Amino acid sequence: MLNPDFPIIKGEFQMTKNWSINLPIDFNKRIEEGSLVIWKKDFTIWINVLGSEKFTKKEQINFVKNNISKDHYDFFEENESGLYRFKYKLDEFEDCLEVNTFVFGELGYVQMSFYYDNDKDTDIVNKIWRSVKENAHA
16 A cells, blocks of 8 residues: 555656666655655665765775675675676564665666565565666766
8 A cells, every 4th residue: 555645656767867766566755864765565665876986886896795784694696787786685673574785887876775574575676676777878
């Protein structure tokens, strides 16, 4: 169930001038504490678009990877179409599943933290994570 007091988004969604995602189902959206928050009942994504022109893509990847919680597990990474992606799971909360994902491009990176109640939603997590696109020439 969606909240009618917040915008509803689905499909291709432009997060910033250079970054977009594709949402396979309807979600609400809001900005909270400087983060884009996309959610529906029992499923929330906190999104931050980050990066610095002072550091190379490789330096940013190394910095983020070196600062992952020691409690992470199920680490997975891939490199495709100029984007380097990785994700891992954490058990910070007893009442939900948590997957943290990163997508690095030419102009920085997108960090998304997914919180959801049902393991069947893991497919949606992966679809959204893999749908992140960078338009470095926008």
